[in-house]
Amino acid sequence: xxxxxxxxxxxxxxxxxxxxxxxxxxxxxxxxxxxxxxxxxxxxxxxxxxxxxxxxxxxxxxxxxxxxxxxxxxxxxxxxxxxxxxxxxxxxxxxxxxxxxxxxxxxxxxxxxxxxxxxxxxxxxxxxxxxxxxxxxxxxxxxxxxxxxxxxxxxxxxxxxxxxxxxxxxxxxxxxxxxxxxxxxxxxxxxxxxxxxxxx
Amino acid sequence: xxxxxxxxxxxxxxxxxxxxxxxxxxxxxxxxxxxxxxxxxxxxxxxxxxxxxxxxxxxxxxxxxxxxxxxxxxxxxxxxxxxxxxxxxxxxxxxxxxxxxxxxxxxxxxxxxxxxxxxxxxxxxxxxxxxxxxxxxxxxxxxxxxxxxxxxxxxxxxxxxxxxxxxxxxxxxxxxxxxxxxxxxxxxxxxxxxxxxxxxxxxxxxxxxxxxxxxxxxxxxxxxxxxxxxxxxxxxxxxxxxxxxxxxxxxxxxxxxxxxxxxxxxxxxxxxxxxxxxxxx
Numbered sequence: 001x002x003x004x005x006x007x008x009x010x011x012x013x014x015x016x017x018x019x020x021x022x023x024x025x026x027x028x029x030x031x032x033x034x035x036x037x038x039x040x041x042x043x044x045x046x047x048x049x050x051x052x053x054x055x056x057x058x059x060x061x062x063x064x065x066x067x068x069x070x071x072x073x074x075x076x077x078x079x080x081x082x083x084x085x086x087x088x089x090x091x092x093x094x095x096x097x098x099x100x101x102x103x104x105x106x107x108x109x110x111x112x113x114x115x116x117x118x119x120x121x122x123x124x125x126x127x128x129x130x131x132x133x134x135x136x137x138x139x140x141x142x143x144x145x146x147x148x149x150x151x152x153x154x155x156x157x158x159x160x161x162x163x164x165x166x167x168x169x170x171x172x173x174x175x176x177x178x179x180x181x182x183x184x185x186x187x188x189x190x191x192x193x194x195x196x197x198x199x200x
Numbered sequence: 201x202x203x204x205x206x207x208x209x210x211x212x213x214x215x216x217x218x219x220x221x222x223x224x225x226x227x228x229x230x231x232x233x234x235x236x237x238x239x240x241x242x243x244x245x246x247x248x249x250x251x252x253x254x255x256x257x258x259x260x261x262x263x264x265x266x267x268x269x270x271x272x273x274x275x276x277x278x279x280x281x282x283x284x285x286x287x288x289x290x291x292x293x294x295x296x297x298x299x300x301x302x303x304x305x306x307x308x309x310x311x312x313x314x315x316x317x318x319x320x321x322x323x324x325x326x327x328x329x330x331x332x333x334x335x336x337x338x339x340x341x342x343x344x345x346x347x348x349x350x351x352x353x354x355x356x357x358x359x360x361x362x363x364x365x366x367x368x369x370x371x372x373x374x375x376x377x378x379x380x381x382x383x384x385x386x387x388x389x390x391x392x393x394x395x396x397x398x399x400x401x402x403x404x405x406x407x408x409x410x411x412x413x414x415x416x417x418x419x420x421x422x423x424x425x426x427x428x429x430x431x432x433x434x435x436x437x438x439x440x441x442x443x444x445x446x447x448x449x450x451x452x453x454x455x456x457x458x459x460x461x462x463x464x465x466x467x468x469x470x471x472x473x474x475x476x477x478x479x480x481x
Contacts, residue, residue: 078259080263131473
């Protein structure tokens with residue numbers, strides 16, 4: 001494996017355009033967690049950029065519902081792995097288009113609409129290691145802010161998190177290439193063979 | 201004397217923070233089977249490091265601490281109602297002290313109870329034990345892996361699957377193919393065959409309690425399990441869906457008698473973080 005590329009968020013379109021499906025990256029800077037409720041809120045209420053407490057221009061949205069320990073009103077992230085991204089497929093293209101988001105991170109990849117939006121707006125999808133929650137929590141430098149904690153609850157709130165060298169793999173790139181699509185079509189050939197015979 | 205509630209909190213803690221040794225060792229072995237320095241082998245190494253780190257620091261392996269599913273065997277004469285109350289109390293306490301992520305959401309109001317308890321949550325199944333021991337098995341079942349489970353009715357025209365073990369085989373291959381990398385492979389796959397939807401769903405879920413290297417008491421099902429492990433791994437989906445030779449760590453199947461008109465097959469998935477534990481009391 002070649003050395004991972006280092007990338008810092010918020011990011012410019014130029015930096016994103018150098019990424020290709022299959023690249024290993026180490027992410028530093030700020031990332032924003034958003035899962036089901038946050039996406040529903042953005043899509044249904046369509047808040048103006050100025051109404052949000054953090055700027056999503058050039059941001060990395062992370063599909064993650066962290067475990068946060070709170071002692072004496074101080075928050076600490078103890079588990080920080082990705083959730084399944086495909087549930088956000090109905091919203092993500094719109095979010096990318098309207099808020100200037102340049103990176104989406106989660107697990108399992110996303111669908112056609114998101115892939116098209118990544119290509120049109122010069123953004124990329126990053127695949128984090130699913131289930132590696134303790135390992136990934138070690139990459140957290142600090143919690144910078146949180147939005148809608150009381151209303152949405154711990155997993156669904158939008159947490160603004162500073163990370164250092166958070167490992168991920170680009171699986172959907174700004175040129176429209178998807179590692180998930182190529183794995184699926186390769187596996188489909190074998191699937192068709194397996195289904196059409198009666199075992200060994 | 202330790203109280204049962206504290207025993208169940210410990211069971212939660214052990215299940216959430218340390219993977220069973222049989223699962224850990226098969227994950228470590230599979231890292232060496234993947235192409236050196238590939239994304240797949242690299243992911244499995246990070247997963248191995250995560251497992252060790254969680255055990256050492258007593259932190260949850262995955263931030264989704266799941267749907268707690270209890271299988272309880274109570275000795276004759278012990279009140280199931282009392283055990284249920286203790287499990288609910290232990291769940292609230294475990295959520296606070298470990299901590300677990302609050303995962304119980306009322307689908308009508310949309311409100312998260314904040315303590316992992318609610319109507320029918322945690323899920324609890326009762327049975328009577330054969331001796332004086334109270335046995336509690338716990339699975340912490342991730343939401344992502346629950347979403348990719350499938351139920352089939354045979355015969356199935358699309359799959360050309362008939363009412364026999366080859367039909368079951370096709371269902372399992374179809375379920376794994378459709379799952380792709382969406383729910384944290386390598387997976388452990390549970391299969392239930394029988395008469396009713398609820399029965400086969402429970403049966404496939406119970407298979408996730410079995411050790412990876414155990415052997416099915418039925419020779420026919422044992423053969424199906426090992427050939428399906430090999431065949432599903434040929435799909436090449438790989439760890440995290442990055443491609444590779446390890447998509448499935450094991451397939452575990454069981455059957456109940458069916459009705460002449462029904463042949464239901466349920467397929468349950470566990471992500472690699474197959475968190476389970478047993479408490480004997």
